[in-house]
Amino acid sequence: MKTYFVRTFGCQMNKHDSERIAGMLETELGLHEAETPEVADVVVFNTCAVREGAEERLRGHVSSLKAAKTGDNPDVIIAVGGCIGQRDGETLLSYLPHVDIVFGTHNVGSLPSLIASASESRSATVEVLSEGTEFASDLPSVREHPWHAWLPITVGCDNFCTYCIVPYVRGRERSRPIEEIVAEAEKLVADGVVEITLLGQNVNSYGRDLYGEPRFPEALRRVAATGVRRLRFVTSHPKDLSDETIAVMASVPEVCRYLHLPVQSGSNRILKAMNRKYTRESYLALVDRLYTEIPDLAVSTDVIVGFPGETDEDFEQTLDLIRRTGVDQAFTFLYSPRAGTPAAELENTVPREVMQERFDRLVTVVQSSAFAKNQRFIGTTQEVLVEGTSRRDDTVITGRTESNKVVHAPLPEGASAASLGGTFVRITIDEAQTWFLSGHFKG
Numbered sequence: 389m390k391t392y393f394v395r396t397f398g399c400q401m402n403k404h405d406s407e408r409i410a411g412m413l414e415t416e417l418g419l420h421e422a423e424t425p426e427v428a429d430v431v432v433f434n435t436c437a438v439r440e441g442a443e444e445r446l447r448g449h450v451s452s453l454k455a456a457k458t459g460d461n462p463d464v465i466i467a468v469g470g471c472i473g474q475r476d477g478e479t480l481l482s483y484l485p486h487v488d489i490v491f492g493t494h495n496v497g498s499l500p501s502l503i504a505s506a507s508e509s510r511s512a513t514v515e516v517l518s519e520g521t522e523f524a525s526d527l528p529s530v531r532e533h534p535w536h537a538w539l540p541i542t543v544g545c546d547n548f549c550t551y552c553i554v555p556y557v558r559g560r561e562r563s564r565p566i567e568e569i570v571a572e573a574e575k576l577v578a579d580g581v582v583e584i585t586l587l588g589q590n591v592n593s594y595g596r597d598l599y600g601e602p603r604f605p606e607a608l609r610r611v612a613a614t615g616v617r618r619l620r621f622v623t624s625h626p627k628d629l630s631d632e633t634i635a636v637m638a639s640v641p642e643v644c645r646y647l648h649l650p651v652q653s654g655s656n657r658i659l660k661a662m663n664r665k666y667t668r669e670s671y672l673a674l675v676d677r678l679y680t681e682i683p684d685l686a687v688s689t690d691v692i693v694g695f696p697g698e699t700d701e702d703f704e705q706t707l708d709l710i711r712r713t714g715v716d717q718a719f720t721f722l723y724s725p726r727a728g729t730p731a732a733e734l735e736n737t738v739p740r741e742v743m744q745e746r747f748d749r750l751v752t753v754v755q756s757s758a759f760a761k762n763q764r765f766i767g768t769t770q771e772v773l774v775e776g777t778s779r780r781d782d783t784v785i786t787g788r789t790e791s792n793k794v795v796h797a798p799l800p801e802g803a804s805a806a807s808l809g810g811t812f813v814r815i816t817i818d819e820a821q822t823w824f825l826s827g828h829f830k831g
């Protein structure tokens with residue numbers, strides 16, 4: 389029996405593409421999932437070019453397969469797709485010569501035929517298209533969790549933030565027709581999915597290219613009405629989050645009271661250099677408006693530390709903004725230049741040790757904000773979607789609240805974790821740590 393292994397780097401869009409890749413390999417090629425890449429007949433790396441770490445990890449993983457290819461597993465087919473495949477195309481073979489297939493972000497659906505031709509010809513195959521016509525959702529899928537589904541509503545991005553490679557590797561923004569989105573959501577719900585996450589590089593600009601069609605608030609309303617229990621969405625660009633979307637979040641119970649709103653910097657000078665098209669004042673006003681309309685909203689953000697030209701004063705403004713917004717979580721990154729982006733050409737780079745020192749201070753502020761915000765849950769009873777058992781203790785379930793908080797609770801006597809996966813349980817919170825809540829089943 390032939391097997392496959394898919395390793396995913398990067399964002400939710402890549403996770404979604406990987407579920408489609410697994411679906412095609414199973415239904416079109418009849419492959420089964422292998423436990424490790426070393427024993428698989430086909431290994432697919434779905435890559436990310438946004439962060440430096442993901443690129444380095446790809447090189448490490450492909451190199452470690454070299455031993456299998458020159459030893460026990462000479463017929464293994466190694467395919468590299470995603471953003472690095474799209475960006476580098478044939479060049480990728482010059483630094484990773486053991487790769488058999490390079491494909492891009494626009495032709496995920498061609499992978500089965502590329503595998504068939506690579507295994508026949510035993511020579512490297514490169515197929516990277518400059519733009520795509522399909523949404524990966526049209527393809528079969530093997531979902532990581534049967535109760536959760538990613539649902540792309542846009543692909544690509546028109547924003548051209550100066551540090552970001554996405555518009556160059558995912559192309560210009562394209563929106564799916566709303567009827568197609570709703571039909572897919574209905575199918576997912578019928579299939580037992582209880583939580584859907586709408587996906588797009590900037591979901592808030594959904595529909596802008598579908599002249600006269602409904603925009604994002606309407607898409608939220610329509611998908612919420614399909615019978616799904618929880619509806620999430622990522623990512624929101626602060627410049628495009630409308631009052632109407634906030635009103636839908638505040639009034640439609642299926643739409644989770646959780647928002648990921650990347651700020652990247654608290655300094656107007658740096659925001660301008662990043663081409664983010666909002667100011668610290670407008671971001672703070674937006675967050676105020678959100679908390680006014682949705683007082684129990686949980687907010688997370690992204691911050692890049694050490695963008696070229698960032699001074700101590702710029703960074704202090706970032707710290708101040710993070711304190712003032714009271715974030716529940718922040719994904720923090722040290723700036724690293726991405727070849728092909730305008731920021732990669734900027735001089736006045738921040739020394740590594742200065743970046744690291746700022747980063748450490750930011751993490752401390754984020755942790756204290758997250759800890760303080762979690763205290764509000766103590767004594768409350770939360771509806772938790774069970775994801776499985778804790779990695780450390782299989783008698784403790786782990787799941788998430790509507791506000792995306794991880795919750796741990798001991799299994800009640802006689803209950804089995806397997807039967808609770810994907811169900812909603814009520815947990816009373818006894819303790820709040822920085823990154824998780826602990827509690828007990830409400831009787």
Ligand code: SF4
Pocket residue numbers: 545546547548549552553554555589590625
């Ligand atoms: S909004 Fe900016 S950071 Fe996000 S994908 Fe588009 S260009 Fe990249």
